[in-house]
Amino acid sequence: MKKILGALSIFVLAACSNKDQFVLNGELINNDQVKKVFLYEGGEVVDSAFLNDDNKFRFRRTAPIPQFYNLKVGENNYFFVLSNGEEVSFKANIKDPSGNYEVIGSEISSKIKExxxxxxxxxxxxxxxxxxxxxxxxxxxxxxxxxxxxxxxxxxxxxxxxxxxxxxxxxxxxxxxxxxxxxxxxxxxxxxxxxxxxxxxxxxxxxxxxxxxxxxxxxxxxxxxMVGQKAPDFELMDQKGKTVKLSDFRGKYTLVDFWASWCVPCREENPNIVKQYNTYKDRNFTILGVSLDNNQAAWLKAIKDDQLTWTHVSDLQAWNSKAAELYKISSIPASFLLNPEGIIVAKNLRGQKLADFLEKTL
Known part of the structure; x- marks a missing residue:
């Protein structure tokens, strides 16, 4: 009787432990190169596993709440949302150019597959x-x-x-x-x-x-x-060391253009901005260029080479620019178009969209 109770207690403990973790079982089809797979959480490797002779592997981990995971298999990445209590089966043909795969046992991971x-x-x-x-x-x-x-x-x-x-x-x-x-x-x-x-x-x-x-x-x-909000004011120095405030441009439609000499898309867009500036500068429109350069010579050379004849400012702090931080700039080119009252009326207008907006508005 004690042996039976002991066996039952072990079974109960095992069952409880399964609820305190998830299991990800994987199998690779047509695999002759990948020997080890990696599990990422939040951009960091949290586990790894070698494949057995049948090209199978298993992960056991704890996730009290649903968490994002990235399974890296060679050059391929597969994404999951996993949590305790789930036993998930994954199968992929790593030579399938479509990247298709199978996932069973996780409803949310199946939706991510979709x-x-x-x-x-x-x-x-x-x-x-x-x-x-x-x-x-x-x-x-x-x-x-x-x-x-x-x-x-x-x-x-x-x-x-x-x-x-x-x-x-x-x-x-x-x-x-x-x-x-x-x-x-x-x-x-x-x-x-x-x-x-x-x-x-x-x-x-x-x-x-x-x-x-x-x-x-x-x-x-x-x-x-957001569009409709008052643009936050800031001040930076121009090429000659003179302090310039954004609020100095009140009374005109102003394009606040975040760019840099090293930014290829910015430089490609500059001819369009030059064209719009020359077309509308006498119709109550101007531009304030805010550079995310950290090299003054490169900044000044780009202004000259691209014939950017409007006001330019920079603190030469690259992505740590005070203005870039204030405007939450995470990529460039980025721009904010302000009306004469300093209200944001449009964002990130480029190419024909900028031309159309100015023609309609001015």
Missing amino acids: FSEINTRYSAISREIEGEFQMRLKREPSKEKEIRDELFVKYKNNLDQFSKEVLAFANRNVNNLAGFYAISSLDPAEYEAEMMAYADTIKDKFPKNAAVRDFVTHMAELKPL
């Missing part, structure tokens, strides 16, 4: 467009601009369609972390309002998840910089 399939589909289209660009450029190198402009329309349409599917998926999954995973793939410059609304919706749903908390906090920090 989103990954959406992402894979649109990424393939982007690669096709890039391939077409390279092929046509090789045949007609003198027509680079025409080819680039033509294919950019296709690229932008593909990106817009992808973003619509992202929003639809995120809204369908607002009550689980797969929705948050999807919304994080959007470009904040293009979908700021949608991302802020999403942050407001989920802010109390996952209070213990660090990634969600960081996202909600960041979106809250951006609210004072």
Whole structure:
């Protein structure tokens, strides 16, 4: 009788322990290279496992609340949301160019797989467009601009369609972390309002998840910089060491343009900004260039080479620029268009969008 009770107690303990961890069982098909796989959490390796002779592996870990994990298999990455009590099976053919895989036992991870399939589909289209660009450029190198402009329309349409599917998926999954995973793939410059609304919706749903908390906090920090808000004032020195305040430009439509001499997309956009400045500078429009350079000579040379004849300021602190920190700049080019009262009326207008807005407004 004691032996039976002892065996039962061991069984009960084992059953309890299963609820205090998750198990991820994996199998690789057509694998002849990968010997070891890695499990990441929050960008850091938290575990690793060698494959056995059957190309199988297993992870056991503790996750009291659902957490994001990235399984790195060779050059491939697979994403999961896992928590205690789950026993998940994963299978992938690492030679499948589509990147398809199987996951069973985790409802949220299955939803992430659904989103990954959406992402894979649109990424393939982007690669096709890039391939077409390279092929046509090789045949007609003198027509680079025409080819680039033509294919950019296709690229932008593909990106817009992808973003619509992202929003639809995120809204369908607002009550689980797969929705948050999807919304994080959007470009904040293009979908700021949608991302802020999403942050407001989920802010109390996952209070213990660090990634969600960081996202909600960041979106809250951006609210004072939304269209319709008064632009925060700042002061920096211009090329000659004179202090310039943003508020000095009140009374005019002002484009606050964050850029740098080393930023290729910025330099590519500069001819368009020059064109708009020359067209509208006598119609109550001006520009304040804010450089994220840390090399004064390079900054001044770029101003001269690109013929940027408006006011420029910089503290030569690169990403630590006071103005960049104030405006939460995480990538450049970035811009804010202010009305004569200093209210933000548009953000990140480039190319034809800037021209259309100025023509309509001024």
